[in-house]
Amino acid sequence: MKRIVMLWRGFAAQLLAFALIAVVAGSAQPALAQSGNPAEAFVQQNVDRGYQILNNQSLSSEQRRDQFRNFLLNLTDLHRIGMFTLGQYANNASPADLQSFERAFEDYAVTVYETRLGKYNGQTLKVTGSEVRAPDDVIVNAVVTAGGGASQQPIHVAFRVRKTPDGRPIITDMQVEGIWLALSQRSDFTSFLQQHGGSVSQLADHLRTQAAQVRGEAHGNSVG
């Protein structure tokens, strides 16, 4: 039975991955961020910014969505992540299908993150350090302290910060308690593709439907 308990905890960790950008960074430690790798300050500052957008009550929900979309597209390399999640199936897909998938994936990612992130308040994220895998590949470690019950323990998270061709830092993956988001998504998508004859266009259709569903539910919740 312990397996189930641990798995449920893993789920909690996984969901919190989506919540990271919405974290309250009130207790950010500027001294630490300045002394470490520049990628550390990059993560801490952007977590702050994401939270500000999602909590800016002076924006209409459409404005907030637009700002958050632009923010996320600037901060994360959704093209790189999307191609990675297709695994080997990216090789045999037509350029048109890939383009259609890329748009669908972008919309799906922004919608899912925005909806989930809006639900998390009262958490603090502190960057604790970083490990350099290569000059353009840094893992930034952080700890999220969630509000709530007495038994809440700090959650260990990490961001993988790489560089764009023009040298700008960009996030390509997030990890929470050992679970990488892009890796999990690849497993999900390639399994779908395996069962649908490797059709990337079917996957894109499915993502579009799912994003619409999530948007519908979020809208329903906010109205009710």
Place this chain on the structure above:
Amino acid sequence: MNSLVRFNAAIALCLVLADCAGTTMSGDVSDPFEKENRVFFGASLALDRAVLRPAAVAYSRGLPQPVRDSVRNFIDNLSSPVVFANDVLQGDVNKAGVTLFRIGVNSTVGVGGLFDPATRFGYPRHSNDFGITLGDYGVGEGPYLFIPVIGPSNARDATGYVTDWAFDPFFYIPVRENFYWQLGRTTLDDVDARSRNLQTLDEIQKSSLDFYATVRSLYHQQRESQINGGAPTMQNLPNF
């Protein structure tokens, strides 16, 4: 101790062979029994919807948070001897010391484990089990297994799961009483754990295209990270 080491070596060998036997690769996880696993997974989901989830909802609505926290503390304290045994087997003196301290303090000052003063003293809980110990010894995970009632596992962790019973002092309660004790403990453990993740699980299921594959990946990654001591898995990251 010697016989235990021999026993471990035998398990290691059998798992290495099992690992070699796994031929179907799904992502990074070997899943040669996918067809059977999916059947058990579907049945478990149905059971969850019919029994576990409603019980967890009633439990979290019916009991205030402090009571539920005490339930969690109590259950965690009961499993501490197993954690301690594995801390020792992994040769981690610091972790073993923390666990021993926690058992002592929480069982006394913490009123039989209902409270967790040890965490307040700066000694938070960590989990450990024989699956992690085997992984620490270098044993591969073997084929993925979704076991009815128990949940996601693999050849290594299932072996660890059974072995951990031997480290549990409560396992040595006479058989008749043991059945009811274990049933009560396990039920409480599951209902409490499920109640803490009601929304989380719903949302992950909603955003998954293939929930089975998502669970398989989450489980695999989480275990790798635990074996790695909680540090981000740096070496095996795909280059993208």
